[in-house]
Amino acid sequence: MNLRAPARTWGGRTAEERRAERRARLIDAALEIWIENGWAAVTMRGVCVRTALNDRYFYEHFADRDDLLAAAWDDVCAEVFADLASVVAENVDRPALEILRAAVTRAVELQSDDQGRARILLADHAGSAVLEQRRKTMLSDATDLLIVTSRPYLRPDIDETEVRMSTLVGIGGFIELLTAWRTGTLDIDGERVIEHTSRLGALLGAQFLPPDVITGA
Known part of the structure; x- marks a missing residue:
């Protein structure tokens, strides 16, 4: 029988759930900037500032x-x-x-x-x-x-x-x-x-x- 260890949680959420949440936050921030000022205004730095996430989390999900x-x-x-x-x-x-x-x-x-x-x-x-x-x-x-x-x-x-x-x-x-x-x-x-x-x-x-x-x- 293969027993899998339960997923470790932080604040009631698994690491995968937290990753998904960060990705959604980055996309939401990009869309907010896009709607306000157009796609050209969307930058890695801008979405990181808006989400209070550092660039490590940006590159966790997006190449550029x-x-x-x-x-x-x-x-x-x-x-x-x-x-x-x-x-x-x-x-x-x-x-x-x-x-x-x-x-x-x-x-x-x-x-x-x-x-x-x-x-x-x-x-x-x-x-x-x-x-x-x-x-x-x-x-x-x-x-x-x-x-x-x-x-x-x-x-x-x-x-x-x-x-x-x-x-x-x-x-x-x-x-x-x-x-x-x-x-x-x-x-x-x-x-x-x-x-x-x-x-x-x-x-x-x-x-x-x-x-x-x-x-x-």
Whole structure:
């Protein structure tokens, strides 16, 4: 029989739990600085000062600043995707285009919160190769998510490549529209973003969805 010694604890927490807590604190500090002043303001020294942790703990988790930025982005992106997936699950019994509208509405709400972490996903990432690559990956992952979500509703004879191209156009355009709205390039409110995107979604969906799926009849 192999007997394992119980994990040693400090203050009621194991070493692994304390490590995880320090990592979370560093990421939270990075996101706070990012939201306040942009990604370029995030530094190893800045997050250490904000968390009262020394650089030894920083390098315990991250190789450098890019590694921290990537981890912070990944955390937020995972949160947003999980949030949107929950919206889809909650509305699964509704017509396909109503599900789309619910997801669009939630995405707009996430960007409406001035203190919300989701804002970093649409910020200016020029100059950061790691964040620009993350943004490209986000577009691809969002496309995959929408295709998987819509597949049960699609006509059986659809061209898969056509679906992917149209989905890329739709999601890419939505991201650019959200960005223009958030930066003030377009002087509109969130409701108008929702209405416009939902109409475009209906136009794109008409190419691939049976009429009864579109109407929910």
